[in-house]
Amino acid sequence: MSKEIVIKAENISKQYRLGEIGTGMLSHDIRRWWAMARGKEDPYMKVGMENDRTKKATSEYAWALRDVSFEIGKGDSLGIIGNNGAGKSTLLKLLSRVTGPSSGEIKIKGRIASLLEVGTGFHPDLTGRENIFMNGTILGMTRKEIVRKLDEIVEFAGIEMYLDTPVKRYSSGMYVRLAFGVAAHLEPEILIVDEVLAVGDAEFQKKCLGKMKDVSVNDGRTVIFVSHNMSAVQSLCNKAIMMEHGMVKMNGSCAQVINHYLDSNANSNTTKEWSIETAPGNEHAKLLKVELVNTSGEKIATSFLEDEVYLKITYRCITDKAKLNLSISIMTNKEECVLSSPSITDTIWCGKPHPSGDYVSYCKLPSFFFNNLIYSVYVVLVKDGSEIIASVPNSIIIEKTDSGKYRGGYFGPWSGITRPILEWKTERV
Amino acid sequence: MANKAVEDDMWDVYIKAKHGYLDINVREIWQYRDLLRMFIVRDLVSVYKQTILGPLWFLLQPIFTALIYVFIFGRVAKLSTDGVPKILFYLGSVTLWNYFADTFRMISRTFSENASVMGKVYFPRLILPLSKVVSGMVKLTIQFSLFFVIWLYYYFSEHAISPNWQMMYFPFLLLVLAVFSFGSGILVSSLTVKYRDLNFIIAFGIQLLMYATPVIYPISMASPEMQFWLWLNPLTSLLEAFKYGFLGQGLLNYFWLTYSVVFAVVLALIGVITFNRVEKKFVDMI
Incomplete structure (x- = not known):
């Protein structure tokens, strides 16, 4: 018996127009509208080239995603990896419903919350408390839920003293902590996380990743995670998708896909x-x-x-x-x-x-x-x-x-030009 | 086949390329009612943060405007108010006009002002303009109470006004005004996403519209031929009905009132349809 499918993407594509919006675009709009009015296909959906930003553009349209299909089962944590410009962020945007696909369909079961950024909707003039409610409701929580979790959020962020101070007076660290505090207490059935973990100090990163792992392993929630940090992906996810030029290059277990990614990405002069x-x-x-x-x-x-x-x-x-x-x-x-x-x-x-x-x-x-x-x-x-x-x-x-196996829960950069494992021993005297 | 139907029922969210014209998920807006409330609170609270007088500014704004009007249009330009106390005349129409102008202006900037939020998280987009309609209504209620206090003073101690029972229409007039502001606002906000040219016309156009609405003058001042053109402005019959009810001055015209209602509803429908179209692709165009 296979797992229940909670997200199903079928042939989704996303087209972008290159260049600037200006007078030239009006003629395209009119031609497109005319074709639609006669019940024909969008003339600009056919053109377009593969999304490889290193090549010179040969058409005015490019596909950021092309015929992407995948399924995610309940309780899976899926890592999405790939080089810059491979279409990861576009895929996340489609899944979080920030923008729509040009064609194809995505079906989702359950409440979904996405963290493409921390502190979305924060207003500098509002106090920490007011912003917790603002940010929480934007992320899809109800007022009741926030009231219930307010103490927990404040404790997590460690800003109790400043709760009734406008957030524009916060240090950037406090600001991020508060934002994360809200994010970490979301309880959606599906959680989408972009590489927002790149901020915050090491201790805090550990807290956040720990919380995320908790969410997927213990609560059986589904997590989708995009990152360049292979150690974080490896330790958080059980499945992974590798994207390349807007297409799914590989889809499988996390370890397999990461190995493939590293190999295909490795410098050629080995x-x-x-x-x-x-x-x-x-x-x-x-x-x-x-x-x-x-x-x-x-x-x-x-x-x-x-x-x-x-x-x-x-x-x-x-x-x-x-x-x-x-x-x-x-x-x-x-x-x-x-x-x-x-x-x-x-x-x-x-x-x-x-x-x-x-x-x-x-x-x-x-x-x-x-x-x-x-x-x-x-x-x-x-x-x-x-x-x-x-x-x-x-x-x-x-x-x-770094396979992520020998980090003891720390995911930040590890300093040093070598990294031997030294023996440690502590005695109480 | 039955299985297929069952399977389709299971999904909570469909993300598709194409959508119907009037694809508004009312249930979803209801689910996000707490967010609507937060946006309203934010609109109201953020305005008077770091001020000493706080919410009092909601009252001072229309008073100052009305006083300036009394001076410029009343004293200097000597425009008639048909025997109605000048401050009452201007305060009344300025309160209504400001509701329209502010709500319209804020809604027409929905997309450009919330681009960063909308690029990062999903929520029913219609909540943003709806919140402006409601927060504007809260401000209007505060400002109207001020008008009402002054109105009571003139009514009881000066006996300077002779209101009509049609002042009971007031809530209805407000509703039509709200629908009109909402509709025109979201239409303009949708039209300015891709091509921003319209923005340049709007700032100018709204000033012009004020003079084409009986805000600073009674409609009776205009020639009958001129009046016809003024009535075409859907705001005219609303303001006139308001003045007729409260001040006993102005023309209550049921034909043009019906016209305004139809105008507002049709505009709101067109606005919602356009807004819905644009909202799905907006992030790629901003």
């Missing part, structure tokens, strides 16, 4: 290979290939913090008996050196005479060492322990992502 003519090096030896592989030896584009990966470097010895060794440095994208490591731990071949031929070296990069950043690898091939034969800065990049 391998570097040279032909023998262009390969860096000299008549003694040359570098052939640098790549990143996992423990089973498969090439990978990105990896999680907890994954162990290997740097695989292929080189060719041309002069027989040349004494070769490798050395790498790992840099952050701000060109800080994280570490350097010559291949001295390789007791078999490091600095030993190499019979001419091809060699492959593996350098193990441990789990729980990197932070979720993009690093680059500086590779050096050395002869006789000091002569540099080849030196390649930025050979490949290492992209580490």
Whole structure:
């Protein structure tokens, strides 16, 4: 028995006109109206191109969404991910009924509330208390509900002292807390949340995400969540949709979709290979290939913090008996050196005479060492322990992502260029 | 087939591309009545925040306007008020006129002023103009009480006015005035969303309309030919009926009163239809 469907979207599309509204638009309006009056199809619904903002516009209309269909079951928490301009926000706007689709249909069961912004409808001259009622009713609560939850909201926001002060006197932090306080106490059957969690301090973020998780897991409510923060999506959602150019690219379990998203999004230079003519090096030896592989030896584009990966470097010895060794440095994208490591731990071949031929070296990069950043690898091939034969800065990049499993409930950025897990112990004295 | 019908019944919300002409969900507006109330409170309360006199300003505004009119139109221009005390004449018509002008002006800015809210959250959009109609009515009630006090003074101590029983029409006149302000307001607000040209005409047009309405003069001042054109303005018969009832001056004309009622209702219908069309696409056009 499958879950009860609470949202069903069927072939929804949304068309936007590019450029400015002006005199030119009037002629389109008149032609459209004339076609409608004769019972014909809208002439401008046919034109339009795929929504790829990097290409130059070839038509005056673009599709922000095209034939998007999906279903959401009761109690699911769905993450919507995708690059900027993929249509996520448009989809949210349609679901929250802020704007209508150009074609298609969405059916919704149950009370729906959307948080595309915090503090919608706040009036600077009204007091905190008045604004709680204003904002609450705009989000669909009844007066009675708000009265019942007023104390809870005030406590959550921690602004009791300022409750009867106009919100324009609030610090921005207090303002956001108050707005969130109201939002967190909504009790709709379906909750739509945009990336509003990007504001507020860490403690407060944790409180909000905790509350959201509570809503979907314990109360069996349906949550739709759009975010660029993969760790938050991963820990909050069980299902996910990946959008690309206004279409649903993938729809499935959260982990699957996020992996696919990260892979398709990963920087392409995760391998570097040279032909023998262009390969860096000299008549003694040359570098052939640098790549990143996992423990089973498969090439990978990105990896999680907890994954162990290997740097695989292929080189060719041309002069027989040349004494070769490798050395790498790992840099952050701000060109800080994280570490350097010559291949001295390789007791078999490091600095030993190499019979001419091809060699492959593996350098193990441990789990729980990197932070979720993009690093680059500086590779050096050395002869006789000091002569540099080849030196390649930025050979490949290492992209580490955070699965959200080892954050202890904190979702903000984690500082540091490395992120080992250190041992902690506290004793009472 | 039966199953299909049952399945369709289950859904609470349908979001579709196309809608009917008069697709107003009255039940939904009722569900959001608390929001309507909050908008009304906001309209009324935010006006006198950070003032010392507070709600008293609702009274001072029409008094000042009426006093200026007494001076300029009464003393300087020497317009007749048909024997009615000048302050009473002007205060009465200014109260009604201001209700129309303010309500119309505020409703016509519905979309442009609430763009940010409407872009972020859904609620039945008609609640916004409706709230202006009601909050305006609250202000009018306060201002009318002032008029009524002065009216009582002139009636009992000065015996300067001879009202008619038709002053009982007052609530009805207000209703028609409200429907007219609502209808014209939402029509203009819908028409100015995409092309803002109309905005430039409105500010000027509303001033002009005041002179085409018997606000500062009695209609009896105009020539019979001129009167016909004045009657075409649906506000004319409402103001005249009001003055006839309370002040015993003015012309109560049932034909033109009926005309105003029909005009207001038709305008409101056209307004709601247009508003409904625009409201669905508004966010993309602003």
